[in-house]
Amino acid sequence: MKEQFPKKNTKDDLKAELNYYKELIATIKGGSGLSDNPKIGESLRLLEETVAGSMDRA
Numbered sequence: 862m863k864e865q866f867p868k869k870n871t872k873d874d875l876k877a878e879l880n881y882y883k884e885l886i887a888t889i890k891g892g893s894g895l896s897d898n899p900k901i902g903e904s905l906r907l908l909e910e911t912v913a914g915s916m917d918r919a
Contacts, residue, residue: 866888
């Protein structure tokens with residue numbers, strides 16, 4: 862699974878960080894079954910809310 866995750870952002874740039882998280886969310890939701898785990902699913906929902914709220918400010 863680790864090979865499927867996007868490369869981590871190394872830039873000090875909010876848009877690059879948000880893009881990394883959007884790719885990460887898409888990878889986790891993309892049929893890996895990870896989002897079926899209750900703890901991962903809840904963390905994923907929180908991350909999605911955070912990214913959505915941050916997109917308004919970016």
